[in-house]
Amino acid sequence: MALTSSWKLILAAIVVLGMWASQSTARTLPDASMVEKHEQWMAQFGRSYKDDAEKAMRFKIFKDNVEYIQSFNEAGAKPYKLAINKFADLTNEEFKASRNGYKMGSHPKSPKVSSFKYANVSAVPASMDWRTKGAVTAVKDQGQCGCCWAFSAVAATEGINQLTTGKLISLSEQELVDCDTSEDQGCNGGLMDDAFEFIIGNKGLTTESNYPYQGVDATCNTKKESSRVAKITGYEDVPANSESALLKAVANQPVSVAIDAGESDFQFYSSGVFTGECGTELDHGVTAVGYGKTSDGTKYWLVKNSWGSSWGENGYIRMERDIDAAEGLCGIAMQASYPTA
């Protein structure tokens, strides 16, 4: 979005005036550049508002977020950075309401004492990245639909399917949103374990291309659904509150994990190893697709998110691993599970 030269002159004049008047009206300069920033951001992310009132309201939120992000990065107190991303005109409450969708309160209908096939794994590689083994599809984007649980379950299913068949096939989240409705609630939330139950009972899932993602609740398309390409025979829960158990599982396959992703630092995470602030109110389903250690010795989980590739590190986040709390950072070790072939 190139500015015309007359606009450049006017903006320059505003900046000069702002500097000149900065003693008495200290807010003129930052606000002038903030308006410009907001316009650029709107163009970059194709955002438009229905009227001036909404634009003014969104500008205020954008400004608050930008100021928070700038002061966080300037403080440099954490090993990760934040960035102005596509969520920059949303309050944290709005963000939480529309982008997560893990129903912590509800539990799978028949919580079974699940066996843990990796219990006796004694040696694991020092690091793992299932992307380099061809077991992870491209980052997807759930949009404004709280069906993170479907993306998490699908990513884990894509992983085990690739590990057993050698074929990486992108599978359908929309099938889960539309058809897995006995326990899960589409865009209103769900659980990965319930999704695994559905996939088992349904004798598999169809492909992303056959049943593409819409980001809204729709009627189950039984014709598309009947073309099943990837099945699972069961699923297991990783013993809760043990990062060492989680490690054994992630060393062997991509694993669905639930986390507390509700804080602004998660909303605006951009790069580095995320160390919180975050609690353990699990509200988001994602997929652990590896682990490792940085050159300075910080251990991390490599986590695939479903907020598009412009968020975080190309759609991924590295989250601190082996912390003091048994629940793991943001509760990552509390409700992990994986499908079995």
Ligand SMILES: *[C@@H]1O[C@H](CO)[C@@H](O)[C@H](O)[C@H]1NC(C)=O
């Ligand atoms: C792990 O080892 C113990 C002791 O040998 C055995 O009883 C158990 O069945 C093993 N668990 C798995 C999942 O292989």
